[in-house]
Amino acid sequence: MKTFVCIKYVPDTSEAEVKLNPDGLTVDDSRFSFDINDADNYAVEESVQIKEAQGGEVTVLSIGPKKSEVMIRMALAKGCDKAMRVEDERMYGHDPLMVAKVLAGAIKGQEFDLVLTGCMASDDWHMSTGVALAEELGVNHASMVNKVEVLDGKVKVNRELEGGLLESVEVELPAVLTIQTGINEPRYAPIKGIRMAQKKELNVVSLDDIGVDPAAVGADASGIELEKLYIPEVVSTAEYLEGEPEEKAEKLATILHKGGLL
Amino acid sequence: MGNVLVLAEHRQGALRDVSFEMLAVAPKLAEGMGGEAVVLLFGSGMDDLAKKIVNYGVKVMVVDDPVFENFNAEIYQQALSALLDDLKPKVFMTGHTAQGVDFMPALAIEKKLPLVADAVGLAFEDGKVKATRQLYSGKLNAVVAFKEADTYLVTFREGAVEAPDPSSAGSVEKVDSPVKEEVSYRKFVEYIEAEVGDVDITQSDILVAIGRGLKEDKNLPLVEDLAAAIKADIAGSRAATDAGWIPHDRQVGTSGKAVKPKLYIAMGISGAFQHLAGMKGAKTIVAINKDPEAPIFSVADYAIVDDMFKVVPKLTEKLKELKG
Secondary structure (H helix, E strand, C coil), rough: CCEEECEEEEEEECCCCCCCCCCCCCCCCCCCCEEHHHHHHHHHHHHHHHHHCCCCEEEEEEEEHHHHHHHHHHHCCCCCEEEEEEEECCCCCCHHHHHHHHHHHHHHHCCEEEEECCCCCCCCCCCCHHHHHHHHHEEEEEEEEEEEEECCCCEEEECCCCHCCCEEEEEEEEEEEECCCCCCCCCCCCHHHHHHHHCCCEEEECCCCCCCCCCHCCCCCCCCEEEEEEECCCCCEEECCCCHHHHHHHHHHHHHCCCCCC | CCCCCEECCEECEEECCHHHHHHHHHHHHHHHHHCEEEEEEEECHHHHHEEEEECCCCEEEEEEEEHHCCCCCHHHHHHHHHHHHHHHCCEEEEECCCCCCHHHHHHHHHHHCCEEEEEEEEECCCEECCCCCCCCHCCCCEEEEEECCCEEEEEEEECCCCCCCCCCCEEEEECCCCCCCCCCEEEEEEECCCCCCCCCHHHHHHEEEEEEHCEEEEEEHHHHHHHHCCCCEECHHHHHHHCCCCHHEEEEEECCCCCCCEEEECCCCCHHHHHHHHHHHEEEEEEECCCCHHHHHCCCCCCEECCCHHHHHHHHHHHHCCCC
């Protein structure tokens, strides 16, 4: 089984304050910590588990800056075999269709049975790249997958629908699967793996190297244009309880108790 | 003419909420472009569902074909590819759901059409169709404009707007199925219903809910103590389920359950829209989170901006005291 796993280096904004740069079209990301996108982390684990069960090889593919190599090495430490990093400022990153074309360019011409990637990036929430990538590669796909069973020449997967309902689907290989969080328990990289990862192949390529015409994936090629960014107001009608943690707890306990909420 | 074509979504015999919600957006958008909103319905034996939509004053086009019995992205793409050529809508939209996200990006690539995914707003302004969408855990909004193209593709977030009330009677038209090719490379096998656990959180009066802020499972006793003190059941966000702190059937949100308890205490939950969609119907909501920007505060009745590890033990202690 030859697998590509596509991963993205994203800022953790779950507890960070988001501020715009003066241009109004970019975010000040200087104070964010970056790491692998959550769903991609599960995709890495799934690809390694499939390799351990079926044999084969896993190639990590990522588009991102030099500093994202820390993340790529971590995926290699967990058992992926080699990696390719595309770095090119000319790609229009706001449009997942452009991103998919670049990923497809990096994969085309190489043999593969599976391409795994997270079903959603936690920074821009498109949920589009993986399915677009499948079409670019001319292969089958299934999105929002939370179980993979490898059969002869095909995979049987569970897709997560709404309300806890699942859908079991069979897809012939080769195929792109977008992986949902919670599908497995992502491992920690073993010390030995971290050492070995430093020696594994990590190719850095540009659009020209992978035969992608920069004009075909740039801002002008995209059918959408980011017009503005703004911080939405959190409109809250809540009663904010103030004071030291202990005082806040007391106030809340009193409200719950006296208000007959318990 | 700028028509807006809406693909209604249904599953197991019922229309999904997003199908109605899009009717709060599509007619207005079409009007701005001098066109009309048309609803497309794929399925087999769709008369009852068509009747429900036609009361919203729109034209409903029904494509009745047994191949649509269960959703298959490849068949949907095949049908939509042909229908977009025929109908030439200015905008084609469907829900940003497990169904919508499974075919729309592929359709965009095939037809070389622009796509905006997960739109929460859609308007015609300055001669352009513009979509509003969210980034960065809902802390940032983006306005994205479509450049000129034959058709703009949009997946629209479920729960982003309220469904309108039914208005006047529209019309129903049957359309021949454009599906010509059998699809053998992707097959629907079956639905798998959610597992049933020991507690049905949709029936709970009080829920204590945890999220990513719990950090690790060794902190669970903190929550269990509070729950025991007030006879609450424990629920949580997707992050809590993914981490294995609570079973799947205790997950609140779009991919889990919608709950309406009398009291919902959210601790260490930032409140992604998927979670809010499942709990904003609770009668009273308490949110404890150290991030003042957390979207959970937008639905809270009582808010504590602080570290849950400092607040919760004291809260439990005080509640025990008050109960005597």
